[in-house]
Amino acid sequence: MKLHLKVPNMACSACVESITKAVKTVDPAAIVQADTKTKLVQIETQATETAITQAITAAGYTVTGD
Known part of the structure; x- marks a missing residue:
């Protein structure tokens, strides 16, 4: 995805x-x-968008829709 x-x-x-x-x-x-x-940020992954967003947020960054 x-x-x-x-x-x-x-x-x-x-x-x-x-x-x-x-x-x-x-x-x-x-x-x-x-x-x-x-x-x-473009990411090609098998993980869910929620999991990726949570990981980026946990690293201290804000994620919004594109």
Whole structure:
């Protein structure tokens, strides 16, 4: 499943790294692409959107619809 999430407080490469790490705790095989300019994170995963969103939120980031 492909998810497109908006993460308004993702500002730098360290943020991208934290978000990627959070996603991979839920699905180690997930493919994460993030753009700090558009604040969009694209995730290819077998996990549910809820699980991914909760992991990113737990890492300290806000997730909104795209």
